[in-house]
Amino acid sequence: MSTIEELARRVKDSSIRLAAVGTEAKNKALARIASSLIERKKEIIQANEEDLRRSKLENLPMPLLERLSFGAEAIADAADGINDLIKLEDPAGKTLLATELDDGLELYKVTCPIGVIGVIFESRPDALVQIATLCLKSGNGVLLKGGSEAMETNRILAEIIREAATKSGMPEHWAALLETRSDVNDMLKMDDYIDLIIPRGSNDFVRYIMDNSRIAVLGHADGICHCYVDENADLDMAVDIVTDSKTQYVAVCNAAETLLVHEKIAPRFLPELRKQLEKKNVEMLGCPRTRELISIDPATDDDWKTEYLDYKLSIKVVADLDEAIDHINRFGSGHTDSIITADKQVAVRFMDYVDSGNVFWNCSTRFSDGFRFGFGAEVGISTGKIHARGPVGLEGLVIYKYKLLGNGHIVEDYASHSKTFKHRKL
């Protein structure tokens, strides 16, 4: 039985070899993983039923049981996802820059896999399949750590994925599952082996990961998204966008949680909005000025920093654009914020000054999503400001290296001025 560190070291060693594997070979391995999942679905379902049975006995709450369930349909979806992933462009091996530094001395900046990705996820077994295959597509090794409730499902999924990939010629240890006995905290300390952590789970879970590791984390804890209805907004458009942002799907990070309304439009807008939101059973909480216009319960300062993930909206009337911007930058989570206005100058100022990964004009916050953005895959949504931000596609799993090709070139020739650099773009 290997120790966790040995496991991690083997994944790191394999990741070096995986990084050099070509696109076609990686895609073949992905195809084999997809077909293996289908072929071996009975084993998966059996393992999942065991997890479900045990978890029920342990009184796992219903929503968690639902997330844990991984039946025939979910397996087919996972395989479809892999087949879509195969069609996407390989993010590694792209030349970002090519410069002739001097005659015969050529510099290339080429994308390459990051190395080893640590993935930590709660219940959902589909997260394991999705992230492991995203890592393979981009050439990264992956250390997977799932929740104990999905132990059997994760084990069989990891086995199927590894076996299919290995039979297709991938380095044997490119992926490894950390068994549930091991602690998440062990993984958070492995900065010698893990280059990036991707957490998938509840806000509290993600925040814990972010607060307890020196390894870079790609993700988001809260999604406190705002709509700001400017004085020059089209009323109907504003009602539609706020309603969609709040209610189209309440349980997700890009749903709006707070509405800001310019004081000049508030008396006309808020009663209209209320009609619409009441139809959807949205509970509204307002600042004192809001409550002068529509009779709803009061919002406290805590509401401005709360992600309801529910049919609930906090509302604040603001004096002007700058107050809206300040509120968003103070209470927001840097996720997605949208302005509704007919005034272009105001919209541009909003998008320049709001310090969020996604700044929208006249459209729903719900659009911030890798698939809607056309990325074909989504590694996660990042509220960080380093490496990757907003919805992150496969490009978030690569970095680059500089390759310099010479013919005996030495620096002394340039230091002594017997040669000079040309820096010609290739």
Place this chain on the structure above:
Amino acid sequence: MSTIEELARRVKDSSIRLAAVGTEAKNKALARIASSLIERKKEIIQANEEDLRRSKLENLPMPLLERLSFGAEAIADAADGINDLIKLEDPAGKTLLATELDDGLELYKVTCPIGVIGVIFESRPDALVQIATLCLKSGNGVLLKGGSEAMETNRILAEIIREAATKSGMPEHWAALLETRSDVNDMLKMDDYIDLIIPRGSNDFVRYIMDNSRIAVLGHADGICHCYVDENADLDMAVDIVTDSKTQYVAVCNAAETLLVHEKIAPRFLPELRKQLEKKNVEMLGCPRTRELISIDPATDDDWKTEYLDYKLSIKVVADLDEAIDHINRFGSGHTDSIITADKQVAVRFMDYVDSGNVFWNCSTRFSDGFRFGFGAEVGISTGKIHARGPVGLEGLVIYKYKLLGNGHIVEDYASHSKTFKHRKL
């Protein structure tokens, strides 16, 4: 007197406004900073002399005193550097991607400043000027923390920079100097205000910063760079490249520290190399097989992980390319490694499998440098694998945001299939 946190919060607030300032206005402010440095050089020299006087009394070692010195020439150089920086392209405001998601719904991925950069540096006052102006050029706020030995110099430099920038219309608090009473550790904890830390100083200093902050760090601690002389290397070329990599300037991170030699070429190569290195007074330490070929002192395992920064080279004979690659990936620091070979296939394998920011073929390790690469400026050299790697130019100080411009678009229309995405490249 402000507390450090208040100071940091003000810089963060100002950074939001600075992010929206145009290229021309930032360049004007940079020009004014350059001319102010020249105009007020007497004050700077006076302050620096006070630092030097005090530091001598405190018996600061000579090399540190030399680094601390900031006279008329250094001031002129700093001003020249700023004038060069003005000519560079603004890294912010570039459109990286433009997609029409559907009719009238346009997505733009646009570069923008990261936010607030924390700069921690030892003695050298020129580091303060250089990094503060790099931050201004890229639109970032900056918190500066210098060493106590340069207290007076740092204070006047920060004052000049801030005053010149403010008079040119920059937000007042975009830059702040943390006075020397405050601890570096306070800064390392300010992840609410600082988005990226750039340390400038000795290896131990940088390592300490990296090991003690959850904030992302752009930099490198060690530079353990390798040359690998393959069996098919041109002997003269190999001697020249290894000599340049080791001796062209020994005190820098991109100087070679370890030489790996293929066993088939070692008997011919090592005696030739030795002749050349002895002329430069390079001390050589070798593995047992090296010492069978040339009589030098033995290298221990510690030597493979030591950055000498001196006229000293460790040498190891390897059985093949893969042993060389494994050695580099195990003992190297991911900085710069060069292969000397006439065999293209071998070179490609080396560049694919060596996991370093800079992988070179038939040229000196000393080329890994932002200016030699043609970047015009160098923010630092990063051995990290997230965000930026290798020599980092101004682009290392920006991230991006997504701007989505619609006309009342809501997600429900797409969820209900009454509309479909087009994802047309603009």
